[in-house]
Amino acid sequence: MARTAVLGRLNWKLGEVVELIDETPRVRSIILDVPEWTGHRAGQHVDVRLTAEDGYQAQRSYSIASPPDQNRLILTVERLSDGEASPYLVDELRQGDVIELRGPIGGYFVWEARIGGPLLLVAGGSGIVPLMAMLRHRAASGSTEPARLIYSSRSFEDIIFREELERLTARSDGVEVIHTLTRTQPPGWNGYARRIDARMLADTAFPPASRPVTYICGPTSFVEAASRALVLLGHEAKRIRTERFGPTGG
């Protein structure tokens, strides 16, 4: 009886690194085989626990990038210069390594095809990761619910999943992506070149009357600015779900 109760809770599992993909100079996708994985929902995260040789442990949360419709678990991690765990995960981890993780965790910041839309996604930097799981799930499930991603990156090179996003929009099944590049822009860039603000959201987001379901993810200050602007524009606060990374952004 006690065993059943414990199994219902979060247990640490082992995941083997089967592939590593460099997404940008600072971001890497870690593709894991987790034999005990029981599935997840788009938007959920895992806790990763790293143990040093002297026994010191560091634990961090990372969003799941893979859709539920796929059997490999993908975590996409940004290296934070002052981070404890991310420099190891991005620079040191090798194929065949085994890491400890637990999850899936969370049930609030989650989108499933049956929730419907229109689906409005607002991402700052690596805040794209859980939103990408939603877009991937949308594509895999055959949903034609209109989806719009407004995505803020520092530079063109820092756009995570850029080519895959291009492919998703090229399917012409209702996905639109609007980029803004806040620090540097390539020559000839004719997109937005500033931080997300109310004016930009007024021009790019679904109108409040269409009652989109909205997910915003990124550094805390980014999420604050975007969610306040949307409420100011008349969007219902209760239809806006947020995931704040804290001060460092991932």
Add this chain to the structure above:
Amino acid sequence: MDETNLMVDGNAVAGVLGEVFVHEMTSARVACNGCGEIEPIGAEHAYVQAPGIVLRCCHCEEVLLVITQRGGRYLLGFKESRWLQIG
């Protein structure tokens, strides 16, 4: 550092709550004793940098829940939570 930048969402507390509760807790709804608003824990404001975790109402910033843990023992203080609906 600007203190508001330390704020994250109730989602960030999901792991610790998952150690204690059998149910998924970010979807659990909590009623604030301060302003009366009812929200899922995932929508509330969380401060996780302190030795303990503090969950505050996203409407009025009253302290809803404080969690501290030490040596496998958890202490949960339901400060201004009127009720918690789980499952």
